[in-house]
Amino acid sequence: MNFMQMQDAPQRAFGFLIQQATRIEAEVYRTVYQEIQYQDIVPVDTTGPEWVDAITYFSSDAVGQAQWFNGHAQDVPNVELLRDKFSTTVSMAAIGYRYSVEELGKAALYGINLTNDKGVAARRVAEEKIDSVAFVGDTTKGYTGIVNNPAVAATTAPADGTGSATTFASKSPDQILRDINAVLTGQFTGTFGNYVADTLLLPYDVLLTLSSRRIDSVNQTTIIDWIKRNNIYTLTTGRELTIRGLFGYLDTSGSGGTKRMVAYKKDPSVLKLNMPMPFRFWNPWQMGPMLFEVPGTFRLGGVDVKLAKAIRYLDGI
Known part of the structure; x- marks a missing residue:
């Protein structure tokens, strides 16, 4: 192999990874993790803007009682809403997977599709983190979960x-x-x-x-x-x-x-669990002379009670 062929090897490997990444991602998202329970336990809200810094919500309580009333009277009983305003930060977490030029080169040489094992493992780690935040929160972010909220x-x-x-x-x-x-x-x-x-x-x-x-x-x-x-x-x-x-x-x-x-x-x-950005893979990138990475990220705001x-x-x- 001459010098130009050696220089071209990473580019060929990267092109092969790009070709395989879409297929791997589709297979990963079809995988079901029976032990991950947060989606069945806590309503998940993914409607917020993906890159929002914080989510504001109101905790409310109704005060008032219906009373017997004379049609000629003017003092209609009213209900009042006691509202407390809360704001929770949204934080990003990341997990991805890597391939070396050697792994990609051999797969391309023998016409073998890359397995989805690394992608599945990365997504599972992400789902485990989300599961933990939903149930017990994260002290480093000031989050509490459904089982340990001090207001309950x-x-x-x-x-x-x-x-x-x-x-x-x-x-x-x-x-x-x-x-x-x-x-x-x-x-x-x-x-x-x-x-x-x-x-x-x-x-x-x-x-x-x-x-x-x-x-x-x-x-x-x-x-x-x-x-x-x-x-x-x-x-x-x-x-x-x-x-x-x-x-x-x-x-x-x-x-x-x-x-x-x-x-x-x-x-x-x-x-509800605020998750403005559900887990996603980003485009592969070359992180070194012989190493490529497929990064994955998600953004959470914790459980709002x-x-x-x-x-x-x-x-x-």
Whole structure:
């Protein structure tokens, strides 16, 4: 190989990478990650401008009550909205993948398509980061997540289990249902009947126990099935309560490092994850004489809790 051929090798490799990048990107975006849960748990808002520096939102609470009224009177009762203004910064994160001239050259020589393994791995890392921010936030950015927002009311489960314990494992099915309904009822009264929690998040091992433990030694019904039929949300609305198990995020989020349950209304008016720029790959670029990179970025503003009273925490479960 002469000098000119050696000089041309990186250009040929780069051209091959450009040709392959679009196909790889399409394959990566078709990949589904079953363990990534934020999209099923938190409403995601991608409508903001991609390069916005901050997102402003208002947390509101209605004050007022309808009264009996005489048609000739002039003092009509009015509702007032108490609004608090909040602003959250939007931050960018990046993850990409690389190829060497040797990798690209061999693939081009033998007519082999580049695999999407590196692209899939990069996107998975990005999704894991978004998942973590959605649930627990990021202290370096001042973000809190759905399981640790300080504005949300947190109570500890009654200590009337075996040995005065608070945990669900120490309690009877009736006590567990009582504790869950107390959280759902507290949310309903806390919002003057405007919001009822439709989603429960439980530590994974707690959900596993409830889904395998029967309500008694004779009945085949598990505690979780019994709760699904007899919780106050289902009895009030006729709709099924969504119950999800989370691995890791709720194990020590409660007071004193205890397990926590989260009950909330899954609605953008209550909470949402601001993601003005979902994860994307940018054009490949040559970062050195023999190395090429495909950068990927996304921009997040964290989870905005717009109505804290429509979310409740129960600790010590």
